[in-house]
Amino acid sequence: MNPLYIGALDIGGTKMAATVAGVQGPLARVTQPTAKTGSPRAVGEQAVALVQAACAQAGVEYRLIDTVGVSSCGPFAQIDGMLGLAAPNISGSFAGRADLPNDWGVIPLEQVLRERFGTVAIENDCVAALMAERTFGAVRDEPDCVYATWSTGIGFGLCVDGRLLHGKHGNAGHAGHMLMDIQSGALCGCGNRGDLEALTSGRSIGNDLSMSAPDLFAAARNGVPAAHDAAVQAARWFGRALYNIAVTLDTRRFVIGGSVWLHHGAWLAPIVRQEIDTRLPALTQGVSIVPAALGTLVADIGALCLTMPPDWLPKWRDAEPWHALAALAEASPPS
Amino acid sequence: MNPLYIGALDIGGTKMAATVAGVQGPLARVTQPTAKTGSPRAVGEQAVALVQAACAQAGVEYRLIDTVGVSSCGPFAQIDGMLGLAAPNISGSFAGRADLPNDWGVIPLEQVLRERFGTVAIENDCVAALMAERTFGAVRDEPDCVYATWSTGIGFGLCVDGRLLHGKHGNAGHAGHMLMDIQSGALCGCGNRGDLEALTSGRSIGNDLSMSAPDLFAAARNGVPAAHDAAVQAARWFGRALYNIAVTLDTRRFVIGGSVWLHHGAWLAPIVRQEIDTRLPALTQGVSIVPAALGTLVADIGALCLTMPPDWLPKWRDAEPWHALAALAEASPPS
Numbered sequence: 001m002n003p004l005y006i007g008a009l010d011i012g013g014t015k016m017a018a019t020v021a022g023v024q025g026p027l028a029r030v031t032q033p034t035a036k037t038g039s040p041r042a043v044g045e046q047a048v049a050l051v052q053a054a055c056a057q058a059g060v061e062y063r064l065i066d067t068v069g070v071s072s073c074g075p076f077a078q079i080d081g082m083l084g085l086a087a088p089n090i091s092g093s094f095a096g097r098a099d100l101p102n103d104w105g106v107i108p109l110e111q112v113l114r115e116r117f118g119t120v121a122i123e124n125d126c127v128a129a130l131m132a133e134r135t136f137g138a139v140r141d142e143p144d145c146v147y148a149t150w151s152t153g154i155g156f157g158l159c160v161d162g163r164l165l166h167g168k169h170g171n172a173g174h175a176g177h178m179l180m181d182i183q184s185g186a187l188c189g190c191g192n193r194g195d196l197e198a199l200t201s202g203r204s205i206g207n208d209l210s211m212s213a214p215d216l217f218a219a220a221r222n223g224v225p226a227a228h229d230a231a232v233q234a235a236r237w238f239g240r241a242l243y244n245i246a247v248t249l250d251t252r253r254f255v256i257g258g259s260v261w262l263h264h265g266a267w268l269a270p271i272v273r274q275e276i277d278t279r280l281p282a283l284t285q286g287v288s289i290v291p292a293a294l295g296t297l298v299a300d301i302g303a304l305c306l307t308m309p310p311d312w313l314p315k316w317r318d319a320e321p322w323h324a325l326a327a328l329a330e331a332s333p334p335s
Numbered sequence: 336m337n338p339l340y341i342g343a344l345d346i347g348g349t350k351m352a353a354t355v356a357g358v359q360g361p362l363a364r365v366t367q368p369t370a371k372t373g374s375p376r377a378v379g380e381q382a383v384a385l386v387q388a389a390c391a392q393a394g395v396e397y398r399l400i401d402t403v404g405v406s407s408c409g410p411f412a413q414i415d416g417m418l419g420l421a422a423p424n425i426s427g428s429f430a431g432r433a434d435l436p437n438d439w440g441v442i443p444l445e446q447v448l449r450e451r452f453g454t455v456a457i458e459n460d461c462v463a464a465l466m467a468e469r470t471f472g473a474v475r476d477e478p479d480c481v482y483a484t485w486s487t488g489i490g491f492g493l494c495v496d497g498r499l500l501h502g503k504h505g506n507a508g509h510a511g512h513m514l515m516d517i518q519s520g521a522l523c524g525c526g527n528r529g530d531l532e533a534l535t536s537g538r539s540i541g542n543d544l545s546m547s548a549p550d551l552f553a554a555a556r557n558g559v560p561a562a563h564d565a566a567v568q569a570a571r572w573f574g575r576a577l578y579n580i581a582v583t584l585d586t587r588r589f590v591i592g593g594s595v596w597l598h599h600g601a602w603l604a605p606i607v608r609q610e611i612d613t614r615l616p617a618l619t620q621g622v623s624i625v626p627a628a629l630g631t632l633v634a635d636i637g638a639l640c641l642t643m644p645p646d647w648l649p650k651w652r653d654a655e656p657w658h659a660l661a662a663l664a665e666a667s668p669p670s
Contacts, residue, residue: 075617167585250502282410
């Protein structure tokens with residue numbers, strides 16, 4: 001039997017959001033800073049509690065929620081045959097982050113959620129975003145498409161032949177760590193030099209000029225030469241990465257989100273396109289780039305899509321209630 | 336009803352091979368130089384005639400063959416809703432090849448084959464090779480695996496979550512044209528500079544030293560410094576490309592074939608491995624590299640696998656009749 005209500009979680013390195021939705025649309029969304037102390041079960045337990053808090057805010061009986069979809073930062077790892085988080089921005093034992101107040105390794109996310117919920121679907125946040133854009137957004141009915149986020153980090157969700165790709169541990173799409181310029185000194189958080197994220201991400205793009213990414217892009221658009229050059233160069237690397245993915249997967253359509261693209265995509269797109277259009281026409285002809293349609297809450301919507309009953313879809317497509325999610329997000333105080 | 340016999344074609348830029356097989360194994364294999372003159376239908380018509388010649392050699396009634404699998408060089412393109420070849424080493428209108436005696440564009444391969452055969456399955460040669468290695472070779476039962484050929488060119492067949500990837504026109508796996516070193520002057524046949532094929536393929540690796548690839552690798556193994564450096568550098572680029580694919584697809588196992596790897600893989604493997612093992616353990620831990628098990632006829636075997644009746648598989652796995660294909664290949668005169 002279809003559920004009356006479903007829960008959705010968006011788990012990031014900084015904050016976590018829980019949404020409760022019914023056939024008419026999202027009913028409540030609550031957020032909290034992601035747990036970083038206590039036992040490694042803390043993140044999963046916080047997620048369960050946050051779904052309960054969202055139910056309280058929505059006036060939905062918590063016991064009716066047996067189904068949750070989860071959009072989470074990664075990478076993932078297997079732990080006791082279930083999916084765990086090996087996220088360097090949450091667990092202290094990865095990547096030597098001295099600023100994290102824990103020594104966690106792999107976090108048992110799926111296990112803790114399954115203790116409470118009967119149906120649990122967990123995807124990388126970019127895979128969830130692609131799911132959202134395929135269900136309600138810019139790439140409906142497109143079997144060969146890739147979601148890319150250009151934001152603090154760089155990530156991808158991949159769809160080939162109409163199927164989302166997962167890989168051995170659900171980590172397909174980590175092409176932000178693709179090597180682009182081995183001679184570059186640009187350092188990624190993962191330790192790579194010259195990977196895509198080191199060359200283009202919001203976290204690193206302004207490093208050489210000691211500017212934040214927003215300041216750098218603002219200066220670039222105001223014609224400050226060094227900032228302009230840095231932004232153009234980043235867009236070229238980003239375009240080359242899309243080209244690399246297009247020849248690897250024979251992609252037809254890229255849908256791009258993330259804060260950098262949301263604010264500067266119209267200006268950056270021709271530079272990105274040039275790197276695709278000037279190479280290997282047998283593969284690149286007809287490749288298109290479109291902006292993400294679902295905005296900053298795309299991963300939350302994706303988490304909802306992961307377990308949404310199919311008979312809700314026509315109603316949601318008709319009423320577009322995901323716009324309400326943005327309003328809920330602005331209204332809700334941290335619980 | 337299952338066919339009694341199936342045909343298989345391996346279409347390359349230089350030669351074409353047709354095989355006829357039954358439940359006990361391959362029965363005959365005939366080869367010819369690939370047609371390059373006449374109408375654009377010539378390649379497809381030659382393929383049909385070559386299946387007939389293989390039947391004659393095998394003593395199989397030609398009218399019994401209604402099913403063919405095809406392993407072909409690419410790239411592919413759509414023509415009248417069916418798959419065609421846009422191969423720069425066959426059709427003269429691509430890539431400005433003045434040495435080809437035709438002005439063909441896209442060759443109507445599927446259309447011509449379907450005029451004669453009821454069941455036609457066409458795959459890129461590396462996808463067919465992966466099919467063979469998954470069915471009878473080194474990656475049986477492995478859902479997340481990639482076949483790579485390191486030969487005159489560089490190509491890939493991709494499998495994620497237990498499914499072969501095709502993409503919008505069946506061209507997934509053209510990662511030989513992935514950009515690796517944008518500053519490099521090394522020129523690929525496709526026009527790219529510094530893509531994987533330009534940096535590592537048998538066609539290009541010896542260019543700087545004016546040596547053929549076999550001579551270069553022989554000199555490298557005899558300790559000639561310039562040749563040794565060139566071979567090591569190529570192996571590093573190849574390893575970085577495998578790393579890039581591993582983080583994109585979350586691959587567990589790479590199976591490598593092609594003449595370079597068949598002859599020098601044992602020596603090159605540690606250099607390649609190093610480029611994977613030293614990066615992003617969350618994605619690369621447990622990634623393995625194994626040599627292709629099916630040798631130089633892997634694409635022919637793959638073409639057979641594409642349409643092989645499932646009840647033949649246990650018999651073929653038991654008797655391993657593909658070894659007979661090598662003997663047939665040596666024995667058969669060009670028809």
